[in-house]
Amino acid sequence: MNTTTISDTASHHDEHDAPTGIARWLASTNHKDIGTLYLWFSLFMFFFAGALAMLVRAELFQPGLQLFQPEVFNQLTTMHGLIMIFGAIMPALVGFANWQIPLMIGAPDMAFPRLNNWSFWLLPAAGILLIATFFVPGGAISGGWTMYPPLYIQGGMAYDISILAIHILGISSIMGAINIITTILNMRAPGMTLMKMPLFVWTWLITAFLLVAVMPVLAAAITMLLTDRHFGTHFFNAAGGGDPVMFQHIFWFFGHPEVYIMILPAFGIISTTIPAFARKPLFGYASMVYAVASIAFLSFIVWAHHMFTTGMPVGGQLFFMYTTMLIAIPTGVKVFNWVATLWRGSITFETPMLFSIAFVCLFTIGGFSGLVLALVPVDIQLQDTYYVVAHFHYVLFSGSAMAIMAGVYYWLPKWSGRMYNETLGKLHFWLTAIAFNITFFPMHFLGLAGMPRRIPDYALQFADFNMISSIGGFMLGVSQLLFLYNVVQCIRRGTPAADKPWEGADTLEWTLSSPPPYHSFVTPPHIK
Amino acid sequence: MPSPSAPWTKNRRMAVMLLGVTALFFGFGFALVPLYDVFCELTGLNGRTSAATNVITTQTAGDTHRVVAVEFTSTVMPGLTWAITPQTARLEVHPGELHHVSYRVRNLSDKPVVAQAVPSVSPGLAAASFEKLECFCFSQQALDPGETRELPLAFTVKPGIDKDVQTITLAYAFFKLDDAKASPAAEIP
Numbered sequence: 001m002n003t004t005t006i007s008d009t010a011s012h013h014d015e016h017d018a019p020t021g022i023a024r025w026l027a028s029t030n031h032k033d034i035g036t037l038y039l040w041f042s043l044f045m046f047f048f049a050g051a052l053a054m055l056v057r058a059e060l061f062q063p064g065l066q067l068f069q070p071e072v073f074n075q076l077t078t079m080h081g082l083i084m085i086f087g088a089i090m091p092a093l094v095g096f097a098n099w100q101i102p103l104m105i106g107a108p109d110m111a112f113p114r115l116n117n118w119s120f121w122l123l124p125a126a127g128i129l130l131i132a133t134f135f136v137p138g139g140a141i142s143g144g145w146t147m148y149p150p151l152y153i154q155g156g157m158a159y160d161i162s163i164l165a166i167h168i169l170g171i172s173s174i175m176g177a178i179n180i181i182t183t184i185l186n187m188r189a190p191g192m193t194l195m196k197m198p199l200f201v202w203t204w205l206i207t208a209f210l211l212v213a214v215m216p217v218l219a220a221a222i223t224m225l226l227t228d229r230h231f232g233t234h235f236f237n238a239a240g241g242g243d244p245v246m247f248q249h250i251f252w253f254f255g256h257p258e259v260y261i262m263i264l265p266a267f268g269i270i271s272t273t274i275p276a277f278a279r280k281p282l283f284g285y286a287s288m289v290y291a292v293a294s295i296a297f298l299s300f301i302v303w304a305h306h307m308f309t310t311g312m313p314v315g316g317q318l319f320f321m322y323t324t325m326l327i328a329i330p331t332g333v334k335v336f337n338w339v340a341t342l343w344r345g346s347i348t349f350e351t352p353m354l355f356s357i358a359f360v361c362l363f364t365i366g367g368f369s370g371l372v373l374a375l376v377p378v379d380i381q382l383q384d385t386y387y388v389v390a391h392f393h394y395v396l397f398s399g400s401a402m403a404i405m406a407g408v409y410y411w412l413p414k415w416s417g418r419m420y421n422e423t424l425g426k427l428h429f430w431l432t433a434i435a436f437n438i439t440f441f442p443m444h445f446l447g448l449a450g451m452p453r454r455i456p457d458y459a460l461q462f463a464d465f466n467m468i469s470s471i472g473g474f475m476l477g478v479s480q481l482l483f484l485y486n487v488v489q490c491i492r493r494g495t496p497a498a499d500k501p502w503e504g505a506d507t508l509e510w511t512l513s514s515p516p517p518y519h520s521f522v523t524p525p526h527i528k
Numbered sequence: 529m530p531s532p533s534a535p536w537t538k539n540r541r542m543a544v545m546l547l548g549v550t551a552l553f554f555g556f557g558f559a560l561v562p563l564y565d566v567f568c569e570l571t572g573l574n575g576r577t578s579a580a581t582n583v584i585t586t587q588t589a590g591d592t593h594r595v596v597a598v599e600f601t602s603t604v605m606p607g608l609t610w611a612i613t614p615q616t617a618r619l620e621v622h623p624g625e626l627h628h629v630s631y632r633v634r635n636l637s638d639k640p641v642v643a644q645a646v647p648s649v650s651p652g653l654a655a656a657s658f659e660k661l662e663c664f665c666f667s668q669q670a671l672d673p674g675e676t677r678e679l680p681l682a683f684t685v686k687p688g689i690d691k692d693v694q695t696i697t698l699a700y701a702f703f704k705l706d707d708a709k710a711s712p713a714a715e716i717p
Contacts, residue, residue: 112543181542
């Protein structure tokens with residue numbers, strides 16, 4: 001993509017109200033500031049929920065109960081999952097959207113700047129509520145992040161607080177999604193047709209539609225839980241003619257698109273970094289767009305593959321098995337296109353590229369274990385075992401989280417105007433990639449051998465793999481401090497970055513200065 | 529910025545539209561509840577049995593070429609202090625035959641208690657073919673302190689039952705009814 005004009009310089013638009021100090025952040029309507037806030041919030045939550053995972057791995061280091069009673073252990077696993085999903089991965093991706101979408105489509109800001117401010121500032125409120133549940137009588141929620149009744153109906157005060165927090169997070173996500181869709185559809189620079197948009201923007205457009213469609217369904221499900229708890233309804237209570245299995249249907253109607261909400265923008269990041277470092281245009285751009293759209297569509301008709309063991313008739317099992325396996329086709333298109341982009345490219349291996357290549361390899365392992373779980377007879381054996389835990393950490397950590405890290409290293413020079421330390425970045429990458437595999441690869445074996453998930457104690461034959469897994473987990477946790485250090489050092493005293501530090505980068509944001517002016521693209525660039 | 533008002537109305541229109549979509553899907557979440565019930569009723573999935581049939585359509589002469597085992601079990605839900613035992617654990621029947629079995633219940637508490645049984649049939653595929661002609665689950669059961677009672681059940685397995693089904697399990701969950709709810713209101717099939 002070529003641009004004919006380099007729009008504006010830093011100074012001329014800054015005369016109007018630009019608050020400083022804390023007010024700059026509290027009252028900000030600037031997409032760059034809000035993007036930064038989202039990213040810091042998610043980094044904090046990433047470390048908080050990561051610390052919970054460290055406690056989980058500490059308890060599982062040896063068989064027997066050493067550190068926590070089962071109730072506390074269950075709170076740790078539940079809150080780890082809930083916070084990582086709603087507090088770390090989703091806000092990080094929205095942070096990317098805020099920073100990058102206006103820059104990549106040549107828009108001056110998001111469509112609704114004040115709504116954007118509100119979307120962000122709801123998050124800390126929800127985050128505080130969630131963390132506070134550890135200190136209420138009865139402790140935090142402990143029935144798993146999926147919130148299944150009847151456990152979720154029977155629990156204490158934390159359950160109500162968590163419902164409120166999830167409602168707030170949902171409202172924030174929906175408003176963010178409305179903002180993103182409107183920005184992308186209405187505010188592209190002249191000449192930026194839909195099929196010229198960078199793939200990252202495409203993936204976010206489709207993700208935003210998924211959010212608008214399924215976050216309200218989650219809101220409905222947890223509202224029903226709340227009324228079952230307090231207002232005498234019996235949606236999920238068999239005594240009153242309700243059905244707990246129905247909750248699982250409603251929840252997974254949200255839950256399965258939700259997993260694509262967490263991975264599609266990651267696909268977008270990888271589709272940006274791989275062409276940049278292979279110095280070739282993305283292979284099969286149009287097929288990538290159609291693949292993302294088909295994945296999004298299919299995500300609505302596969303939900304019951306999470307429920308093969310609930311007594312579903314064979315016809316239903318077969319339907320959901322085949323639709324699930326169908327998703328492998330568009331996903332395969334994407335993986336092969338990334339590989340074809342790398343083919344005969346002039347590849348260099350800077351930190352973002354290392355993370356991207358690891359993403360392609362490790363996410364594919366997660367995709368394949370997902371195909372294994374899609375097989376009904378296999379899934380009936382593996383349901384709720386560590387195989388499932390291994391599978392979703394391969395797609396969520398080495399998928400979403402490592403794509404986020406790739407994106408942070410890739411765009412940090414643009415955002416901060418300074419270069420990060422490449423040596424430390426590479427060290428962070430290698431430690432993360434190795435520790436990740438030490439942690440999660442053995443979980444495949446544990447699951448195949450029958451170790452159930454969400455249990456603080458286990459049979460002796462699982463001891464060795466658990467110890468390996470815990471050692472890997474501690475390594476993985478400590479390595480992330482290196483990430484924090486590198487980011488902070490980069491912002492504070494990194495060497496100034498060039499406007500376009502990556503030779504192969506070709507999207508619009510690289511036509512601006514590093515860091516970009518506070519108000520960019522006030523005059524839209526013209527795209528040929 | 530050239531004409532800020534034009535894109536602003538355009539954006540606003542789109543936001544309102546998307547809010548409408550949000551509201552629609554929030555409603556859809558709730559609409560799934562009746563849809564789910566209708567779906568289960570129509571297909572007989574999820575182990576839900578149909579309501580009582582007053583017309584006795586079955587003849588006692590069954591399909592003697594086929595044997596289906598019926599197993600009986602029950603659960604007492606939290607809060608109810610009853611002991612419940614199926615008097616027959618397992619019965620082999622020919623489809624089409626009418627059979628009578630019973631459950632023995634005993635109120636272990638020192639108070640009169642009202643409870644209701646909710647049936648479930650496994651596999652879900654067989655639920656539509658399992659017909660209860662008389663069942664204690666059609667009404668609430670009130671037991672005095674320490675009282676023991678035999679609760680009757682008359683059923684037939686319809687001849688059209690899926691050929692893959694060899695064994696049917698009939699499970700009752702007994703729920704205590706609050707004083708407020710122990711009224712003609714809770715009619716559960």
